[in-house]
Amino acid sequence: MENLNGYLIISAILFSIGTVGVLTRKNAIVIFMCVEMMLNAVNLTFVALSRHLGNLDGQVFVFFVMTVAAAEAAVGLALMIAFYNNKESIDVDDINLMKW
Amino acid sequence: MFDYVWLIPFFPLVGFLINGFFGKKIKNEAVIGAIGTLAIFSSFIVSCMILLEMIGLSPEKRVFEKVVFPWIHSGNFKADMAFLLDPLSCIMIMVVTGVGSLIHLYSIGYMHGEEGFYRFFAYLNLFCMSMLLLVLGSNMLVMFIGWEGVGLCSYLLIGYYFHKKSAGDAAKKAFVMNRVGDFGFLVGLFTLYWWLGSNHNIWTINFVEIKAASHLLPYGGVVTVATLCFFLGATGKSAQLPLFTWLPDAMEGPTPVSALIHAATMVTAGVYMIGRMSFVFIKSPETMMVIAVVGAATAIFAATIGTAQNDIKRVLAYSTVSQLGFMFLAMGVGAFGAGIFHLMTHAFFKACLFLGSGSVIHAMHHALHKGHLHDDAQDMRNMGGLRKAMPITFLTFLVSTIAIAGIPGFSGFFSKDEILWQAFANPLHGNLNFYLWATGAIAACFTAFYMFRLVFMTFFGECRINSKVKEYLHESPLVITIPLMVLGFLAVVGGYIGMPKLLGMLPNYFEHWLDPVFELAGEYSATYAHKGAHLSHSLEWTLMGGSVVIALVGIAIAFTMYVQNTTLPKRFTDTFPTLHRAVYNKWYIDEIYDYTIVNPCKALGQFLWKGFDVLVVDGVVNGVANVVMGFSGVFRYMQSGLLHNYAWSMAFGVVVMLGYYVFK
Numbered sequence: 001m002e003n004l005n006g007y008l009i010i011s012a013i014l015f016s017i018g019t020v021g022v023l024t025r026k027n028a029i030v031i032f033m034c035v036e037m038m039l040n041a042v043n044l045t046f047v048a049l050s051r052h053l054g055n056l057d058g059q060v061f062v063f064f065v066m067t068v069a070a071a072e073a074a075v076g077l078a079l080m081i082a083f084y085n086n087k088e089s090i091d092v093d094d095i096n097l098m099k100w
Numbered sequence: 101m102f103d104y105v106w107l108i109p110f111f112p113l114v115g116f117l118i119n120g121f122f123g124k125k126i127k128n129e130a131v132i133g134a135i136g137t138l139a140i141f142s143s144f145i146v147s148c149m150i151l152l153e154m155i156g157l158s159p160e161k162r163v164f165e166k167v168v169f170p171w172i173h174s175g176n177f178k179a180d181m182a183f184l185l186d187p188l189s190c191i192m193i194m195v196v197t198g199v200g201s202l203i204h205l206y207s208i209g210y211m212h213g214e215e216g217f218y219r220f221f222a223y224l225n226l227f228c229m230s231m232l233l234l235v236l237g238s239n240m241l242v243m244f245i246g247w248e249g250v251g252l253c254s255y256l257l258i259g260y261y262f263h264k265k266s267a268g269d270a271a272k273k274a275f276v277m278n279r280v281g282d283f284g285f286l287v288g289l290f291t292l293y294w295w296l297g298s299n300h301n302i303w304t305i306n307f308v309e310i311k312a313a314s315h316l317l318p319y320g321g322v323v324t325v326a327t328l329c330f331f332l333g334a335t336g337k338s339a340q341l342p343l344f345t346w347l348p349d350a351m352e353g354p355t356p357v358s359a360l361i362h363a364a365t366m367v368t369a370g371v372y373m374i375g376r377m378s379f380v381f382i383k384s385p386e387t388m389m390v391i392a393v394v395g396a397a398t399a400i401f402a403a404t405i406g407t408a409q410n411d412i413k414r415v416l417a418y419s420t421v422s423q424l425g426f427m428f429l430a431m432g433v434g435a436f437g438a439g440i441f442h443l444m445t446h447a448f449f450k451a452c453l454f455l456g457s458g459s460v461i462h463a464m465h466h467a468l469h470k471g472h473l474h475d476d477a478q479d480m481r482n483m484g485g486l487r488k489a490m491p492i493t494f495l496t497f498l499v500s501t502i503a504i505a506g507i508p509g510f511s512g513f514f515s516k517d518e519i520l521w522q523a524f525a526n527p528l529h530g531n532l533n534f535y536l537w538a539t540g541a542i543a544a545c546f547t548a549f550y551m552f553r554l555v556f557m558t559f560f561g562e563c564r565i566n567s568k569v570k571e572y573l574h575e576s577p578l579v580i581t582i583p584l585m586v587l588g589f590l591a592v593v594g595g596y597i598g599m600p601k602l603l604g605m606l607p608n609y610f611e612h613w614l615d616p617v618f619e620l621a622g623e624y625s626a627t628y629a630h631k632g633a634h635l636s637h638s639l640e641w642t643l644m645g646g647s648v649v650i651a652l653v654g655i656a657i658a659f660t661m662y663v664q665n666t667t668l669p670k671r672f673t674d675t676f677p678t679l680h681r682a683v684y685n686k687w688y689i690d691e692i693y694d695y696t697i698v699n700p701c702k703a704l705g706q707f708l709w710k711g712f713d714v715l716v717v718d719g720v721v722n723g724v725a726n727v728v729m730g731f732s733g734v735f736r737y738m739q740s741g742l743l744h745n746y747a748w749s750m751a752f753g754v755v756v757m758l759g760y761y762v763f764k
Contacts, residue, residue: 019751022747023744023747023748023751024744092742092743092744093742093743093744095741095743096740096741096742097741098739098741099739099740099741099742100736100737100739100740100741
């Protein structure tokens with residue numbers, strides 16, 4: 001595939017944006033969305049390389065990643081609901097009781 | 101009967117266990133005393149039977165080893181709980197059990213009314229058991245058990261009046277000095293065992309086996325080292341220079357203890373040990389010389405101190421040290437039989453003297469108590485003229501004093517004269533022999549002097565005790581006087597079994613009895629003994645006459661100073677005040693030891709405590725804890741609780757790892 005580089009670059013950009021979001025944003029839901037973005041960037045990489053190498057392994061793995069992402073989103077949102085019941089906020093800076 | 105030799109230490113052990121564990125409940129003094137006395141008396145009966153049986157055997161057959169049970173068998177090291185019966189140990193068990201029985205009987209009367217009555221008899225029995233283990237042991241380990249045991253019992257009994265600080269201090273002093281000696285004994289044991297083992301593959305500590313292998317030992321060299329170490333043990337146990345200062349202090353214990361332990365038995369352990377290993381000691385001419393010199397020096401050193409003491413028991417204590425010096429002098433010139441002979445006669449008359457002094461102190465105490473006075477019951481300056489009030493005590497005391505002074509006809513004469521003759525004639529040390537003899541003779545003169553000084557001050561003259569209480573002085577009961585009479589009798593006749601050939605009246609049974617034990621040593625000594633001129637009989641007669649004259653001179657001086665003209669002592673001390681002060685204060689030897697040894701040890705202890713234990717050891721332990729605390733104080737901030745911090749550190753870690761693999 002002659003524009004493999006393009007796909008990989010886009011994937012890298014998406015991954016970086018997602019990382020920055022995880023590291024910087026306060027809202028827990030936004031962090032979850034950024035994590036989804038990082039996972040999808042990885043999916044894009046897998047599919048592009050799978051097409052490039054002519055091997056379907058990459059695309060099979062994408063299914064796994066998507067499944068995991070879905071499960072993780074469910075669990076994470078349940079966690080946030082429990083947290084909101086406790087603290088009336090989903091600001092991650094408020095999750096600070098387990099410290100020295 | 102030889103098979104039952106284990107009964108001899110067993111009876112006192114049983115006595116100790118019964119009196120020790122149940123004595124407090126048995127309130128009856130007679131029962132406790134009876135148990136203790138019967139225990140040791142049974143041992144005496146068994147010893148007599150063994151002696152009679154041994155007399156019936158021919159001299160070569162008089163060696164018997166009884167293994168009670170096999171004890172330690174570990175590789176090459178073999179030590180059984182075994183007892184050795186030969187002429188030497190026979191004499192020792194007779195002395196220990198015989199004199200011990202008499203002293204147990206005496207103690208029933210003497211310790212009457214004491215609160216720890218049962219404790220006394222328990223410890224006394226334990227002591228007898230240990231001493232019997234010591235003299236019967238057929239290997240060095242069993243002997244060492246007894247060696248340590250008598251040291252322990254000495255501590256327990258000296259500190260019997262433990263409420264008195266002086267008694268506790270004296271007990272500790274005795275034990276620590278004994279310990280120094282024990283160290284020497286052990287080092288000697290190890291050296292001998294190791295040398296025989298590694299050089300000749302003979303791994304043994306059994307006396308019979310060592311005797312058989314003794315021809316392999318070299319003259320001097322390693323044998324000198326080993327025997328000097330053993331002799332250090334002997335100096336500690338038998339109170340010789342330099343480890344003798346515990347014995348005068350040991351008079352804090354009750355008088356029967358002084359009589360048994362510090363006159364007749366424990367202090368003779370060193371002499372016995374040298375006798376038992378004569379075939380090893382004789383192989384080191386250097387050590388023999390050291391033993392003889394130390395013995396002679398101790399004899400005269402202690403004799404000088406004894407002339408100025410006022411406490412009746414102190415004089416007897418220094419006398420014991422001095423007489424032990426004579427015994428070591430004998431062992432050092434190779435006259436092992438003479439040394440053991442003096443050991444035996446000394447046990448008789450010294451025990452009699454101590455028990456007699458106990459009788460005197462008992463009477464003085466009783467009288468002073470009746471009159472509510474607090475004078476020192478043991479100070480001779482408070483006594484005088486007691487021979488009228490206490491005739492039996494006086495007679496036995498006088499008889500024993502004549503014996504110790506070395507007057508012919510009494511036991512001490514035969515043994516002491518034999519020692520002096522052997523010191524002069526036995527040609528082991530060449531020219532030194534004359535000086536050894538001279539020192540011994542002077543010490544004998546002093547002995548006669550201070551012993552008769554004691555008798556004159558205590559029993560003659562006017563009674564210096566407070567006149568109010570004079571009438572309360574009376575003779576002691578039979579339990580006390582019967583042992584005195586028996587020992588007094590032995591002090592007179594005990595020497596006749598060792599009459600020298602010169603006098604020709606009786607054969608020298610004693611020397612022949614001990615011949616098989618010491619003849620191997622005699623063979624070894626012949627290889628290096630100086631070939632002196634053949635000493636004639638007339639020389640022996642001259643020396644014998646000389647010793648009698650010396651003794652009479654001492655007695656005459658004492659008579660002049662303490663009976664005829666009692667102002668003479670005061671004039672003497674006024675003319676030589678410094679000399680008198682030095683002698684009275686034991687030549688300041690305790691102070692010297694304090695300054696040179698005790699205080700540096702204490703300082704070392706302080707340093708190791710404050711300097712090392714607190715600063716270094718505690719410092720390291722606390723330091724480790726402090727370091728850990730420091731690190732944790734820094735690292736705990738990593739756990740901030742903020743999610744973003746954790747996310748950042750994860751991202752950072754990923755970058756580092758990727759970077760490593762990318763740039764590798």
